[in-house]
Amino acid sequence: MSNSGLPDPVVRAAPIPRDRCGMALACEMLGDRWTMLVIREAFYGVTRFDDLRTDLGAPRGILSARLKALVAAGVLERHPYREGKARVRHEYRLTRRGQELALPLIALMEWGDRHLQDAPSPLQIYSKASGAPLRVALVTPEGQAVPREDVTYAVAEDTIISAKAPLPRLA
Amino acid sequence: MSNSGLPDPVVRAAPIPRDRCGMALACEMLGDRWTMLVIREAFYGVTRFDDLRTDLGAPRGILSARLKALVAAGVLERHPYREGKARVRHEYRLTRRGQELALPLIALMEWGDRHLQDAPSPLQIYSKASGAPLRVALVTPEGQAVPREDVTYAVAEDTIISAKAPLPRLA
DNA sequence: TATCTGGGTTCGTATGTCAAACTCAGGCTT
DNA sequence: AAGCCTGAGTTTGACATACGAACCCAGATA
Numbered sequence: 260m261s262n263s264g265l266p267d268p269v270v271r272a273a274p275i276p277r278d279r280c281g282m283a284l285a286c287e288m289l290g291d292r293w294t295m296l297v298i299r300e301a302f303y304g305v306t307r308f309d310d311l312r313t314d315l316g317a318p319r320g321i322l323s324a325r326l327k328a329l330v331a332a333g334v335l336e337r338h339p340y341r342e343g344k345a346r347v348r349h350e351y352r353l354t355r356r357g358q359e360l361a362l363p364l365i366a367l368m369e370w371g372d373r374h375l376q377d378a379p380s381p382l383q384i385y386s387k388a389s390g391a392p393l394r395v396a397l398v399t400p401e402g403q404a405v406p407r408e409d410v411t412y413a414v415a416e417d418t419i420i421s422a423k424a425p426l427p428r429l430a
Numbered sequence: 431m432s433n434s435g436l437p438d439p440v441v442r443a444a445p446i447p448r449d450r451c452g453m454a455l456a457c458e459m460l461g462d463r464w465t466m467l468v469i470r471e472a473f474y475g476v477t478r479f480d481d482l483r484t485d486l487g488a489p490r491g492i493l494s495a496r497l498k499a500l501v502a503a504g505v506l507e508r509h510p511y512r513e514g515k516a517r518v519r520h521e522y523r524l525t526r527r528g529q530e531l532a533l534p535l536i537a538l539m540e541w542g543d544r545h546l547q548d549a550p551s552p553l554q555i556y557s558k559a560s561g562a563p564l565r566v567a568l569v570t571p572e573g574q575a576v577p578r579e580d581v582t583y584a585v586a587e588d589t590i591i592s593a594k595a596p597l598p599r600l601a
Numbered sequence: 602t603a604t605c606t607g608g609g610t611t612c613g614t615a616t617g618t619c620a621a622a623c624t625c626a627g628g629c630t631t
Numbered sequence: 632a633a634g635c636c637t638g639a640g641t642t643t644g645a646c647a648t649a650c651g652a653a654c655c656c657a658g659a660t661a
Contacts, residue, residue, distance in 0.1 A: 271485075277467075284542045296458070299444070304441030307565065317650095360539055360541060367453055369534075384582075391571060391572070394568065396566070402574060415550075479640070517629090
């Protein structure tokens with residue numbers, strides 16, 4: 260996988276402890292059957308308990324628990340609304356923190372569209388101003404995308420567990 | 431959430447069926463306690479069953495099942511290696527398909543580092559050529575990042591379930 | 602007063618997860 | 632050759648979680 264001619268050094272453990280790795284923390288908090296699907300619904304603008312339930316097909320108890328957890332995590336906000344003269348109800352909306360999951364989720368969508376599906380993506384992300392289609396990429400601070408081959412990484416010295424270990428190859 | 435002056439139209443269901451939505455498909459395949467953590471280990475270069483097991487703390491049976499599923503999904507590849515004169519063993523490596531999960535996972539890492547942790551990220555992604563730190567963004571086909579406010583989306587007409595529904599706001 | 606609706610909670614069962622024990626193959630030791 | 636070690640699993644039985652159905656409750660409505 261690596262492109263040096265040397266044999267890959269064998270990595271026996273992750274270089275970063277799980278409780279200090281944002282990736283691991285995110286994976287742990289989103290890692291179950293329903294949580295990410297709930298957030299997807301939220302992005303599509305579905306906010307009400309019963310709509311979520313029918314759309315997802317999740318059991319009420321589970322949905323209730325996941326919503327509670329997401330509110331507790333600051334991803335969703337439960338807030339009241341009134342439709343006509345109906346009594347006050349509550350809807351679940353993305354907080355700013357939740358909205359910032361858009362990028363990971365869009366990246367996941369691109370991956371899923373490419374690898375888990377034959378049809379082209381039914382959802383196009385594009386620029387309001389220019390109409391150009393958009394994709395997810397790694398960019399410099401100035402906002403210029405760089406090609407895969409130019410990407411590498413380093414572990415901050417004070418958190419290293421095992422010595423430097425090159426990622427197999429960044430996609 | 432929307433920035434038009436109009437009240438948000440109430441969305442009662444996702445505009446795209448789950449079995450045609452790359453995001454939903456990806457969420458379903460990665461959505462459990464261990465799968466994403468296994469892929470994270472793979473990115474860090476941990477490839478052997480027992481290393482994965484000790485690093486993750488997952489029960490053997492579960493790890494075995496997840497690895498099988500990931501191999502079946504074409505994310506990992508089980509292939510033989512020989513260390514010294516030891517007998518042939520097998521290691522699990524990311525396929526190209528697996529490598530392409532780097533972007534979603536890095537985006538997730540950025541999110542996790544920002545919201546689930548106080549310390550700065552222990553892992554820096556940067557450009558080999560310029561040394562500039564890199565971040566995940568939405569870019570035009572030419573590779574120019576666009577600001578959040580310029581991002582919108584549309585559902586392909588032949589797959590729409592409910593009518594057009596604006597994302598609350600893209601982060 | 603009875604009924605409907607959205608938004609839950611409760612409950613018994615089915616399924617999944619867990620840790621420990623067992624297996625198995627090949628190499629190493631004695 | 633007999634026994635031990637190691638990596639890579641499978642099996643097992645206790646335990647936890649998910650599941651769907653039924654129930655609950657508040658307020659509006661008939």
